[in-house]
Amino acid sequence: MQKSQIEGRPRQCIDGSNVDSNSSSPPPPPSSQTDTNSPSSVSSSSSYSTTKAWIVHGIVVGAAVAAAIGARAYLGRSTKFRNRVVGIIPARFASSRFQGKPLVHILGKPMIQRTWERAKLAASLDRVVVATDDEKIAECCRGFGADVIMTSESCRNGTERCNEALQKLDKKYDIVVNIQGDEPLIEPEIIDGVVKALQGAPDAVFSTAATSLKPEDAFDTNRVKCVVDNRGYAIYFCRGLIPHNKSGRVNPHFPYLLHLGIQSYDSEFLKIYPELQPTPLQLEEDLEQLKVLENGYKMKVIKVDHEAHGVDTPEDVGKIESFMRERNLCQTWSCSRVVGLVQLEGERICETRTTDFVWC
DSSP: OOHHHHHHSOEEOTTSOEEOTTOSSOOOOOTTOOOTTSHHHHHHHHHHHHHHHHHHHHHHHHHHHHHHHHHHHHHHHHTTTTOOEEEEEEEOSOOSSSTTGGGOEETTEEHHHHHHHHHTTOTTOSEEEEEESOHHHHHHHHHTTOEEEEOOTTOOSHHHHHHHHHHHSSSOOSEEEEOOTTOTTOOHHHHHHHHHHHHTOTTEEEEEEEEEOOGGGTTOTTSOEEEEOTTSBEEEEESSOSSOOTTOSOOTTSOOEEEEEEEEEEHHHHHHGGGSOOOHHHHHHTOTHHHHHHTTOEEEEEEOOOOOOOOOSHHHHHHHHHHHHHTTOSEEEEEEEEEEEEEETTEEEEEEEEEEEEEO
């Protein structure tokens, strides 16, 4: 386009009116355009920069405060993660292998009482209760001071009994520890260990314990074996020996693991456990923890140094009593008591009788 043509066109003001190009008075500049060299312009620019700096500063400070509040809230929550813990001892009278097992006496005390007394020593438990469907067991437990929750006879295993008892408790709990009633020598430190393991593994819903397997128990189907991965999560539980080598014999150099009956659950998972359908491996092995694994949930396993002495058969009672005597787990003391008054040469004196007691 030629220069003459450009100059020949009428100019337009912002308001749309035409202005003669030969006019000596150019159109006034738009109101937004100012002279950057004028004092008012410099003042305006300085004010804008200051305002912008304060805005940026405010954003940074606000973000820092929000981060601090968020961190404090997270840390506060982490210290309280799964912190309310109840121990439940499920007990039933009609055991297929050993009927009335919870009430069998071990050196003068019912086995259920010995288990309860050991559980009460665990520092991590806020409460310990016995869950049973049998009035004889309930009466016995109330006799030595235990809290008792009556459950239905329809519970298929200890886990379901724990869940029913949990729903009947007057307080809410984050972790439920299933303490087997046939482990009268359970160590309180193991109870605390499985609780701590579950608190430290947010991706797990279940925790349990294992110890070294004795070679003589390798093929005992009442002794459940387990294998774990490198991070301490359960891979499998079995009544047979696992792993099982080609020779079919026990490898004396392999660290086989024996599963201990104690187990703890996240309380929210425990609520849905009864709704999970029985699984093939669970039914074949008759091990309730396999239903957890088969449904894809994670289970933490801690390894402990513990000489397991569970009572599965009547013959085990004698074994555990012998063990307690050998390890001096029972103490004997003498106590004198007044049994009457006798007259001797005009004086009345007390007749006493000394009795030996065994305490464990």
